[in-house]
Amino acid sequence: MTQQQPVTGQCLALDLVNSAYIVGGTRGRLVDSIGSPELLQDWCAQRVDQLAPAGQPGKLGDEDLNRVRELRAAIRGALEAVVNDHLVGPDDVQTLSDNVALAHRRVVLTSDLTIRYEWSEPDFGTRASMLIAEDAISLLAERAAGVHACEAPGCIMYFIPTTERRCWCSTTCGNRARVARHQRRMDNGD
Numbered sequence: 135m136t137q138q139q140p141v142t143g144q145c146l147a148l149d150l151v152n153s154a155y156i157v158g159g160t161r162g163r164l165v166d167s168i169g170s171p172e173l174l175q176d177w178c179a180q181r182v183d184q185l186a187p188a189g190q191p192g193k194l195g196d197e198d199l200n201r202v203r204e205l206r207a208a209i210r211g212a213l214e215a216v217v218n219d220h221l222v223g224p225d226d227v228q229t230l231s232d233n234v235a236l237a238h239r240r241v242v243l244t245s246d247l248t249i250r251y252e253w254s255e256p257d258f259g260t261r262a263s264m265l266i267a268e269d270a271i272s273l274l275a276e277r278a279a280g281v282h283a284c285e286a287p288g289c290i291m292y293f294i295p296t297t298e299r300r301c302w303c304s305t306t307c308g309n310r311a312r313v314a315r316h317q318r319r320m321d322n323g324d
């Protein structure tokens with residue numbers, strides 16, 4: 135069964151980071167919505183619009199899964215550094231650069247004014263990794279200051295808030311954080 139990750143639709147890079155999430159708060163369990171090559175394939179199929187330049191989604195294997203998970207760890211590491219006001223680690227930067235260098239694409243305009251891509255690499259999985267890494271690089275270089283880590287206890291999501299004051303990735307987390315705050319007040323006898 136396809137796992138439905140709770141926070142999606144921000145951008146490819148954030149969607150990938152948020153593909154591993156905790157269900158059930160502080161004592162919850164980690165769910166990986168790309169836990170197997172088949173699940174990774176579903177994840178890509180749900181993002182055909184964003185991954186369209188990579189062409190038709192093909193079958194993915196263990197090698198693709200390992201590469202995408204390594205990419206996910208690097209993007210998470212970079213975001214963790216950003217929200218803590220640290221410099222991004224050289225290994226994470228290297229992983230992003232390596233993934234971007236996996237494939238090159240040339241934009242071609244056809245006579246009916248649609249865009250076609252000519253790739254140096256025929257494989258869908260490799261092209262998809264390249265597109266995700268490219269998205270991560272533009273996120274980090276252009277919008278890093280806008281990325282927040284969810285403040286709810288036990289949540290590991292990153293998101294770009296739609297309003298300035300939003301501290302939680304989802305209403306579920308907002309409610310959980312409010313309950314936890316209320317509980318703390320009760321415990322302190324306020």
Ligand SMILES: [Zn+2]
Nearest residue numbers: 284289303307
């Ligand atoms: Zn959250």
